[in-house]
Amino acid sequence: xxxxxxxxxxxxxxxxxxxxxxxxxxxxxxxxxxxxxxxxxxxxxxxxxxxxxxxxxxxxxxxxxxxxxxxxxxxxxxxxxxxxxxxxxxxxxxxxxxxxxxxxxxxxxxxxxxxxxxxxxxxxxxxxxxxxxxxxxxxxxxxxxxxxxxxxxxxxxxxxxxxxxxxxxxxxxxxxxxxxxxxxxxxxxxxxxxxxxxxxxxxxxxxxxxxxxxxxxxxxxxxxxxxxxxxxxxxxxxxxxxxxxxxxxxxxxxxxxxxxxxxxxxxxxxxxxxxxxxxxxxxxxxxxx
Numbered sequence: 001x002x003x004x005x006x007x008x009x010x011x012x013x014x015x016x017x018x019x020x021x022x023x024x025x026x027x028x029x030x031x032x033x034x035x036x037x038x039x040x041x042x043x044x045x046x047x048x049x050x051x052x053x054x055x056x057x058x059x060x061x062x063x064x065x066x067x068x069x070x071x072x073x074x075x076x077x078x079x080x081x082x083x084x085x086x087x088x089x090x091x092x093x094x095x096x097x098x099x100x101x102x103x104x105x106x107x108x109x110x111x112x113x114x115x116x117x118x119x120x121x122x123x124x125x126x127x128x129x130x131x132x133x134x135x136x137x138x139x140x141x142x143x144x145x146x147x148x149x150x151x152x153x154x155x156x157x158x159x160x161x162x163x164x165x166x167x168x169x170x171x172x173x174x175x176x177x178x179x180x181x182x183x184x185x186x187x188x189x190x191x192x193x194x195x196x197x198x199x200x201x202x203x204x205x206x207x208x209x210x211x212x213x214x215x216x217x218x219x220x221x222x223x224x225x226x227x228x229x230x231x232x233x234x235x236x237x238x239x240x241x242x243x244x245x246x247x248x249x250x251x252x253x254x255x256x257x258x259x260x261x262x263x264x265x266x267x268x269x270x271x272x273x274x275x276x277x278x279x280x281x282x283x284x285x286x287x288x289x
Contacts, residue, residue, distance in 0.1 A: 021046040021055045028090075028097045030056045037102075040094040058097050062089040062158060065108050067115040069164075076127040083163040086115050086146065088155050099154030107153050111146070115160070118145045128167050135162050 022045060023029045029041025032054045041055060048055055069083040088111060090100045104110055122141050123131050131138065139160050146157040 015050060016047070018050045019047045019053075021048055023055075023057060026059060026061045027057045028060055028092055028094075030058065030097060030101060032056070037098070040097070056101060058090055058100060060090045060092045060097070062087055063108070065112050065115075067112055067119065070116055070119070072120050072123045074123060074128045074131060075125055078128045078167055080123065080128055080131065081164065081166040082119055082123060084115060084119060084142065085161045085163060086111055087158040087160070088146075088150075089158060090155050096154035099152060104153045107150075107155055110153075111150070111155075111157075114146060114149055115142065118142050123165070128165070131165050135165070138162055 021029070021041070023041050023043045025043045027043065029046065031038050031041050031046070031048060033049075034052060038053070046055060064085055064087050067084040067086060069081055071079050072082050074080050090097060090107075100107055119138070119142060122138055126134070126138075139162055142160045142162075143157060146160065150157060
């Protein structure tokens with residue numbers, strides 16, 4: 001009898017411990033009895049009847065699936081290698097968790113294939129250049145399509161990321177050469193513009209310099225004209241009748257500038273000129289014997 005009781009206790013203990021299920025906070029569970037949904041399992045401790053009851057755990061954290069690289073023919077008949085990633089999560093409420101299990105078979109696999117098909121439809125209507133320059137538009141259209149198609153799957157598509165759109169190797173080399181040529185063209189235009197600006201500045205500086213020299217010459221000429229006018233006025237006022245003597249004095253003054261050495265007919269002539277202008281009679285010195 002004791003042996004039977006011990007066996008029963010052991011069997012019950014084995015059944016109890018084998019039926020223990022723990023649901024983590026990152027998961028939700030669906031409990032089925034003989035293949036029929038029975039209840040929703042929140043995070044925590046649960047016990048099921050082994051062999052009769054089953055617990056299916058569903059991850060409700062954000063997940064990422066890779067849409068896997070694929071070759072897509074663009075609208076300009078080029079083969080582009082396209083790769084993308086999709087971020088999603090299963091909603092944590094009971095209806096959404098049930099939908100992710102009962103409304104779709106392997107939602108991760110389905111999302112990958114749906115994303116690949118959608119990318120082919122979007123990029124196939126675009127040229128390679130447009131596809132590379134409008135990645136945000138491709139991401140937006142891909143996200144919109146996935147959200148619409150997975151409404152009954154109990155999941156929320158968080159975002160999509162287009163990883164790469166790579167053209168064939170020969171096309172890539174050609175594109176690099178075009179970009180290099182464009183950059184060199186821009187650099188040449190910038191250099192020409194800078195040279196033209198420098199030349200224009202030098203031209204303006206030369207014009208300003210010439211204008212300055214011209215203005216200086218004009219001012220100099222005007223000064224000389226004013227000086228001549230003053231001399232004429234003084235001659236008319238103070239040297240009336242002595243114009244010839246004044247002219248001789250000016251000639252002598254000009255000749256003596258810059259320590260010039262000249263030969264005069266006689267010393268007394270210079271003295272006589274100065275004396276005549278001053279109104280002082282000068283006696284002639286006797287000649288040496």
